[in-house]
Amino acid sequence: MTQTGSASRPAHPPHTTSGPSVSDDPEARPRVVPDPAIRRPHDGAGAGADRLGSSAALFAANADHREVERRLVAAGWTPCGAGDWAIALRSPGGAVAARISPFDPTGPYTAALYREAAHTRQVPVLFEHRRLAGGGDLQVMEWLRPVPEDEAAAFHRAIAAGAAEVAELVRVVRAVHERATRELPWCGPLDTNPSNVMRAADGHLVVADLFYADGPALYETAATRPDLLVARIPEPERRFMTEIPMTSSGPWSPGERAALRAGIAAADVRREVATT
Structure with a gap:
């Protein structure tokens, strides 16, 4: 991001991508392979979702981002990534990642995409989404692993072209993004960052963090x-x-x-x- 050199605004305005930026080391990234206890939505909630529910109950409905981070860390969750907009924590069992943002206007639209496109199995499994006090956002999802950049770029190209294998995903993406651009000030276009394409436990690809604030x-x-x-x-x-x-x-x-x-x-x- 180009520096403005102005003391009246951030020298580095926040990068447009909404997801946590992480280390160049793939193993340090916040979404890695989930354990077998976490099941895809079509398989039922599973033991992993039960464990998640007990963790999410650690904080009140009106908690802000600080309280959520503090409570999860106290419960054994560990830092595993950070970006412009959010930090990421990994669950004690390693099967789940929590994305915690102090301020993320696009969070509800990302959660809507994950829910409405869940049947395609081309978005992450979302276990929990909460708006936090003061404009924050919590997303708790399955732990995924990164993919090579060329494979990720090909997946983004398929989305852009509306290829048959992602046609249903594209339909949902367009519908939710249209809502976001209509309702949300400073909504950006779709994010084609290759790091947004990840691999689920069984090897298939999913795409995350397509929406972002400008x-x-x-x-x-x-x-x-x-x-x-x-x-x-x-x-x-x-x-x-x-x-x-x-x-x-x-x-x-x-x-x-x-x-x-x-x-x-x-x-x-x-x-x-x-x-x-």
């Missing part, structure tokens, strides 16, 4: 036109937008987070005064 445009607006930001995204849905990890495009430069928060807070006050 980070550079969103954060530049927050810095230079905060009144537009507060008018388009309610405060409860952006409270932690300055707490995204920025692992790939960052880190945040000294003082920029404070300046961004101050600008948004001032715009919130102006909006409140104007509406009272």
Whole structure:
């Protein structure tokens, strides 16, 4: 990401991809092979989903990203990846990954894709999705392994061409993405990052993180036109937008987070005064 050099907005605006960026070491990536206890949706919930349910119950329905991370780590989940928008934790048994974001407007649409396209077996198995307090997002899914870049690129090309083997997936992707672009400010196009294509336990390919917020445009607006930001995204849905990890495009430069928060807070006050 090109540096702006401006103290009024992040020197590295968040990269557009929504998923955690991870180490170049494939074994360090946050989605690896699930154990046999995790079953695909057509096989039933399975013992893995039961274990997941008990873990998800560790935090309250109104928990924010900090509370979720703290509770899961205390329960034995371990860090396994981080990107611009989210961190990833691996379950104690290694079968499940949790993606935790302080602020991710596209999270509900990604979860909708995983659910609505589950019958294609070309998206990850999603065990749990929760919106978190302050605009955060939690996705808990099966653990997958990476694939060679050429194989991933071929899968993306098949999606772009609407090839017969992915026709049903493409139908669902287009429908959900159309909803996202219609309803969501600063929604980006489909993400064709090869790292988004992964392999499930039985060897077949799945695609994740196709939807993302246009980070550079969103954060530049927050810095230079905060009144537009507060008018388009309610405060409860952006409270932690300055707490995204920025692992790939960052880190945040000294003082920029404070300046961004101050600008948004001032715009919130102006909006409140104007509406009272």
